Amino acid sequence: MNITQAVKMAAKSIAANKGRSALTMLGIIIGLAAVIILVSYAQGQNLAMERYYESIGTNKINIYASTWQGGVDVSRSLYDYCLTLDDLVMGVTPNSQVSAYPQPAVKYGAKALIGDSYETYPTIYMGSDQFGLCNNYTIAKGRDITHLEVDKGIQVCVLGAGTAEALFNQVDPVGKTITIGQYPFLVVGVYERKGSPVTDETDYTQISLNYMDRMILVPSSMNRIFNQNRAPDQFVVKAKDSKSTTEAITRITGFLKGIISSNYGSFSVTTDNTWQEQDNKANELQQRFLGGIAAISLLVGGIGIMNIMLVTVTERTREIGIRKAIGAERRSIIIQFLIEAAMICGIGGIFGIAAGYVGTLIVGKMSFDTILIPSPEITAGAFAISVALGIIFGLYPAAKASRLQPVEALRAE
Numbered sequence: 001m002n003i004t005q006a007v008k009m010a011a012k013s014i015a016a017n018k019g020r021s022a023l024t025m026l027g028i029i030i031g032l033a034a035v036i037i038l039v040s041y042a043q044g045q046n047l048a049m050e051r052y053y054e055s056i057g058t059n060k061i062n063i064y065a066s067t068w069q070g071g072v073d074v075s076r077s078l079y080d081y082c083l084t085l086d087d088l089v090m091g092v093t094p095n096s097q098v099s100a101y102p103q104p105a106v107k108y109g110a111k112a113l114i115g116d117s118y119e120t121y122p123t124i125y126m127g128s129d130q131f132g133l134c135n136n137y138t139i140a141k142g143r144d145i146t147h148l149e150v151d152k153g154i155q156v157c158v159l160g161a162g163t164a165e166a167l168f169n170q171v172d173p174v175g176k177t178i179t180i181g182q183y184p185f186l187v188v189g190v191y192e193r194k195g196s197p198v199t200d201e202t203d204y205t206q207i208s209l210n211y212m213d214r215m216i217l218v219p220s221s222m223n224r225i226f227n228q229n230r231a232p233d234q235f236v237v238k239a240k241d242s243k244s245t246t247e248a249i250t251r252i253t254g255f256l257k258g259i260i261s262s263n264y265g266s267f268s269v270t271t272d273n274t275w276q277e278q279d280n281k282a283n284e285l286q287q288r289f290l291g292g293i294a295a296i297s298l299l300v301g302g303i304g305i306m307n308i309m310l311v312t313v314t315e316r317t318r319e320i321g322i323r324k325a326i327g328a329e330r331r332s333i334i335i336q337f338l339i340e341a342a343m344i345c346g347i348g349g350i351f352g353i354a355a356g357y358v359g360t361l362i363v364g365k366m367s368f369d370t371i372l373i374p375s376p377e378i379t380a381g382a383f384a385i386s387v388a389l390g391i392i393f394g395l396y397p398a399a400k401a402s403r404l405q406p407v408e409a410l411r412a413e
Contacts, residue, residue, distance in 0.1 A: 025348030027301025028389065032349055032382050035298065036356025040374045041363050042286050048368055059245045060134065060272050061237040062095075065256055067265035074259050075231040081255050082237050088244040088251070091130035094220040094232035098124035104181030104226075106216065108167045122163040123211075124180065126220045126232065132158075132191065134238040137217075142174035142189030145219055153221040157185040161193035162213030183225055185218060196369070245271055298385065301348075302393040309341055309397035333402040341394025342387050349386025353379055 065074055075094070082092040098104065103115025106122060113121050125131065129147045132139065140161065149156050157178070164173050173187045195209030223229055237252070239245040249269050256267045323333065356374060364372025 025344060025351065027304045028298070028345050028348030028386055029352040029355055031298035031301045032352025032386055033355035033359055035385075036353065036374050036378055036382055037359040037363055038293065039378055040356070040360040040372055041367065043375065044364055044368045044370070044372045045286070046284075047370075047372075058272070059239040059242060060136075061239060061245060061249055061252065062270050062272070063235040063237065063252065063256075063267070064233060065235070065260065065265070065267040066233040067260060073231045074256070074265070075233065075235075077259060078235065078252075078256070082235070082252065085237075085248055085251060088239055088248040089237055090240055091133040091238045093128040093131040093134045093236055094126060095131075095135075095234045095236045096126045096220070096223065096227065096232040097234075098126065098180075098226045100181075100226060106163070106167070106178060106180050108173075108176065108178045111167050113163070113166060120162075120166045120214065122160065122166075122214045122216045124216045124218065124226075126222050126226065127217055128220055130238070131217050131236075134236040137191040137194075139189050140192040141172060142187070144189055145217065150219040150221055153219060153224060155183060155185045155222070156188045156219065158189040158191060158217040159187055160191050160213045160215035162195075162210060163216055164190045166214075180216070180218070181226075191215075191217075298389060302389040305341055305345060305390060306393040306396060309337065309394050310400070312340075313337070313397050313401045330402040334398040337398035337401055338391055338394050341398070342390035345386045345390030346383070349383045352386065353382055356382065 063078070065078055067074060079092060079094070082089060103121065104124075105115065106113040106124075115121055127134075127145075128150050129145055131137070132144050137160075139158075142158070144158060145156055148154075157180075159167070159173055167173065167178065168176070173190055176187050177184050178187060179185070191213075194212050195206050218226075220232060223232065237248060239248050249271060253269045256269070260267050360372050360374050364370055
């Protein structure tokens, strides 16, 4: 008997026992759908984290350098040194925040954002003309602050999208004047929005991005009116790539060690790349863990296939005896039952993949507010697993059928 004949006979057997075959497929459908949905969910989390890091910017180096009584101001020399690393660095900016207490009110007309209002009050940054580049902000309206405005201490500002909406609603803020505390600032630009409306209060990624939209950038020279003219102690450096990030951290760390005594100051040089790598590893482990949990249901489905195939062997004992009596080889019996088991699992696998796709779309919309589709690798792997399950768990029933003696099989009722 050739393969084509075996497939036809397996198809007839499946059609003759539609109810039992459907019940057998159910375990495979549920198990395969669970695997696809859970693994896709883990991939969706990874995608959300990647978008988050893209929004805050990759290859960022965060520098904290502070000196106290007896130490020297290192902010200017640190800034100038970072600018010399043009083979590694794309930009550098102070990243200090206005830390006056109470926080200065931000006003435009009758609108006022007060310091004790967490939902709307912005973080006020003092940075350079490269602040947007270093922190991955893109201008949506107007322009960024310029080097001349920073150097001359001109009172201009750029608003984050959240702050612009809170103060101006739908009115274009560019060209308008706001007050921060008692000081007027001309709005020269608005940054593009990073976040999106939050429908889930546990979606901390979106909450964090929305927080980044609630900001105002003023020139770093505004420390003459804010923070009691204190020199900036926080900087952000934008490296060209991950390799340049590692080299720049080494050089900057060495530079700071040479100019800051541990008796009169402290410093730290870190990068978000480390957190991103750790998050990626954690997501990979979670993906494997969830896939392993879902695979247990596939195992249960495989055991169900073996049991059903054993029942089928018992019911078709006389058929097997007749075939062996007229000369059927043991190999052909095994092939027939393996093909039948593989076909049942393959058909169940197709339905399971379809259910997995639908479930993934629902989970993606509910959990990540995006269209999440299982990767082709997951789909192909899921189908291959379903067929392999049929072969593996159909092997014992097939072997049992092939070992039946013709005389004993023909006596069976």
